[in-house]
Each structure stands twice: as C-alpha cells, then as structure tokens.
Amino acid sequence: VPGGARRSGVRAALPVILSRPAARLGVGAMAIGHVVMVGVMTMTPVHIRSAGHDAAHTLRLVGLVLSAHIAGMFAFAPVFGWLTDRLGRRPVVGIGILLLLLACAVAGTARHDPARLAAGLTLVGLGWSATMVAGSTLLSEAVPAELRASAQGLSDLTMGLAGATAGALSGVVVQAWGYATLALLAALATGPLIALLLGGSLRTGKLPPVASP
Template sequence: MATDLTAPPQARPDVAPIQRRTLRLLFLTQTIGGIGVTIGISVGALLAARVAGTALAGLAQSAGVVGAALLAVPVTRIMAARGRRPGLVTAYLTGAVGGVLVVIATTAHLVPLLFLGMLLFGGGTAANLQARYTAVDLAEPARRGRQLSLIVWATTIGSVAAPNFATLADTTASGWGLPPLAGPFAFSAAAFTLAALVLLLLLRPDPLLTARRLAAADPVAPTDGSGSQRGVRRAEPELSSARRSGMIGAWRTVRERPAARLGLAAVAMGHLVMVAVMSMTPVRLGESHADTDVLRVVGIVLSLHIAGMYALSPVVGWLTDRLGRRPVILGGVALLLAACAVAGAAGHDTPLLSVGLILLGLGWSGTMVAGSTLLSESVPTASRPSVQGLSDLIMGLAGAGAAAASGFVMRAVGYPTLTLLAAIAVVPLVALALRPVPPTAPDGLRHPAGAPDEEG
C-alpha cells in the first residue's frame, strides 16, 4: 500500500472538505474534553485529601496520569481495528465512567473506588492526546505540523476556562445533594459524554479509515528525493496483523525507523523534563512566600507556564512545516535547557522563575508538536494507531515517573540540582536529533516528490 496523501493530487480524491470538517469537530471536542479534564484535576487533590487523607492525595492524582498512559493501549487497539471514531468515543466514555465513580466514592467515602475512578478518569486525557494524531491522518504533508498544533492549541481554551467553572459546578451540584468537591467531577463526566456523542454522530467519514482507503488505492512512484522517478512500486508494503497492532509490533516499527525513534524520544523526553521541573516549582515558591500568598503566586506562575505550553502552539506548528521537524525539535530542546538554567539559577526571584517556566512550556510545545508530527509521518498508515499509542504510553509513564522522582530529588538535593538533572536527561535527545539520517518514506524507501523528508 502507498503512504497516504503522497500521491500526486490528480491521482487521489479531494480530501480537503473531509479534513476541514474533521478539524472543526476535533477543535470543538478538544475544547469540551479539555474543560472536562481540567475541571476535575483542579479539585482532584483537595477531594482526594478529604476522602483518602493527605498522604494519599498525591497518589490519587498520579492514578489519573497513569490511567491516561495505560488506557492509550486499548484505545489505540480499537483505532487500529475500527478507526479513530470508536477509539475516541471509548476513551471519552471511559473518562465519564471514571468521573461518575469518583462522585460515588466521594459520597460513600470508598477509597479504593476513588482510586479506580481516578484511573478511569484518565480516559479523558487519553482521548485529548489521541485527537492531535487524528488531525494529521488526512493532512497534506506541508500542513501536518500546523493542523496538529491547532488541536493542541484548542486545549488552551479548556485549560483556561475550566478552573473558573469549578466553583459553579460545586455550588450547583451541592443543590443536588452531592458532597463538597464532587460536583466538578460530575460536570467532567457530562463534558466527556457530550464530546463522545458529538464524535459518535458527526466524525464521519472516519479520517484514519479514509486514509487507509487512499493508501490502498494510490500506487506511488518513489523518487531519489530530487523528484525523478526510480521505478513504480508501492511505497507502503502490506504489514502482517502482528506487526500492525500491539505494543511489541509498534516498538519494532519505531525501532526500524530512525525518524520515528526521534519523534517518540522528543515527545517522551520533552514531557519528562517539563513535568519534573514544573511539579516541584510550587514547592520552590512555597519556600519564599507566606502561606496566605503562595497560592496566588503559584496560580500566576503556572498560568504563565500553561500559556507557554499551548498559546503559541500554532506558531510552533507553522515553524514545524516551514523549517522542518528536526530543527524545531532541536529548538524545543534548546528552550528546555534554557528553562532549566534560568529556573535553577533564579533562587527565590519569582519573576525570573516565571520566565523559566514560560521557557519550559515553550520547549515542551516544540518537542511535542514537532515530535508528534515526525512520528506520525514516519510510520506506515496501518501501524500509526499502535505507534501513537506506544508514544502516549511512554510519555505518560515518563511524566508519572518524573513527578514521583522529583519530590525525592527536591528533598534530597534541592531545586537547583533537580533542574540540572533535568537538563542532563535531555542531552541524549540532542545527540539523537543531530545524528544524520537519510530521508526515507515510512517503509524505508526514499520520500516521493513533494513529501517532507525526515531531516525537515
């Protein structure tokens, strides 16, 4: 089979209307899903402390992160077998079930049920993460970065708006007889259900299945990179079912493709560094501010950090298409290193620490957008869902591990050393990104004319 969308324009159907419709739907559901995730997370630690005790509050929050990572596996299996629509719907509905279980656990003071609910609540995050990959199934090669980044940017709306709804949700739900702090999770469940219904009813035709049909129908003449044909053959050979799906098959696919390895590493390492530094920044701020002032300061600093992560993602996507995937990954790494240097040297200077957190968010955006784009276009269409699920699994576990380890590092050697270790952790990614790799198509052949090479 041929790689989707690399055939000459006259040789394949016009997918632009389908892609525009898909992007509009994804933008809408990403906003709704973002509100659902953030409105629950904003009160999650407080609710967990009330039900399970302060000692277990952090573990309850971590359960949501781990849940998102683990749920990526079954969700992408569904996508590989049946398409994006049933996979995204399943993920959102799983998150909705998790929200309902959290409400029940809060009402009945059932700690094990609370942890199960938080684990399943991660389905909302899993759906939001997979939405960015859905945006590039039918994207033209020259626009993949921008269209992926548009869906990432939609998260900004939900992330900014959701905390403002938390109090309203809690007040409204208290009138229904729900205990304090349970209301936001009830509203999260409703938001996830709404997003699932919109996708179930309107995401037609399925973008991944459409891309596969195009790939099956369009033979491509590979070129030597300069546009001259070297003989007609299909650019994406049929893969066995064992290699199409499953984490082992996905790992083999990534391992065989240097560009895919770089894309996966960029996403995972960028997330690891970001989470490690960001999660301990409130503790650092608490060392220099009074209890009455620290929450306000933390809110401002983290808001600036979130703005760095998402607000400029369309610009990052444009640069990814304009300059190439690899240069933007390297730029993201440079920003991460600068962030670690600035934050580590800031001491108790809050404005300087804020600058460090903004740079941290921008670096994450660079590695996430460019890395996700490179990963998606570097593997065969049949393998994409499994490879993307593997990426989200590794990214989620890396973030959860970084969050857990950062507390011990902070207590043992302090915040400056934590930022130094985070900077050291990203150095292997620099070596991987600088390693010369000949431009290849997803099956290992040279890219056909008009397709972006892996060098950017």
C-alpha cells in the same frame, strides 16, 4: 476480532518505531520533553512555598507562575506547527531542546525570584510544545498509515510513564539536593534526545523530505 487486531497492531508498531530513526526521534522528543516539563513543573510550587511567604501570597505566586507555564505549553502550539512545516521537523526539535535547556538554566538559578521562575516555567512550556508538535509529526510520518494509531498509543504510554517517573523522582531530588539540582538534572535529561537528533542528522546528512499532502 477487533481486540486481537489492536493487539497485533501494537506488536507490529513497536519494531517499526525502533527500526526507523525518524520514529525514534519523534517518540524521544515527546517523552524527554515531557520528562523535563513534568520534573521541573511539579516541584516549582513546592519551591515557591519554601520561600516562607504567607499562604495567600504563595497561592497568588503559584497561580501566576503556573498560568505562565500553561500559556507557554499551549498558546504557541500553532506557531510551532507553522515552524515545523516551514523549517522542518528536526530543526524544531532542536529549538525545543534549546528552549528546555534555557528554561532549566533560568529556573535553576532563579532562587525564589517569582519573575525568573515564571520566565523559566514559560520557557519549559515552550520547549515542551516544540518537542511535542515536531515529535508527533515525525512519528506520524515515519510509520505506515495502518500502524499510526498503534504507534501513537505506544508513544503516549511511553510519554506517560516517563512523566510519572520524573514527577515521582523530582520530589526525592528536591528534598535531598534542592531545586537547582533538579533543574540541572532535567537539563542533563535532554542528552539522549540530543544524541538522537545529531545521530539522525549525521546519518542522513540532510533534513528529511516533507511528505506531500
């Protein structure tokens, strides 16, 4: 029964992901990168609007900032793919974390400066791209071929739920404490990913081998 086989695959994929450090890191990289990206990106248009510009000017600024953000998310994906093959999966996750931290610092201290907000959102997009490319590669290599589709489905579900939670909470944070606090909390959200990355590196003492084609 195809439906039963799919359910069995999902049940089988979860313990495999949890038991393999590379798979955990892959899912963590994608989910936490998505949390930071969604949390910061969602409230940036609201933050721009709070500067008090007229509606037309606000729309232009929002369009420019979000265009820069989307370019960061997708335009350099081939570069991060090349780096993932060239440097390894874990180093590119580390690069993604650094980009996300830098993004939070730039956006969180930008006040209402459009250029700095655009720079911060571009860096958020780049960090998301790095964690997504390296994380998905780690996951696909860490699980058996027959479980890859189920593992990817679980990863997408985790990422979607994490992003939805971040988007919902970001509005509460901005309303209560402001955009700068949101950026700080987004930076702190990378803590578990840093722990996963360093924990795996300390256990292995080296980068995982690249699977031969």
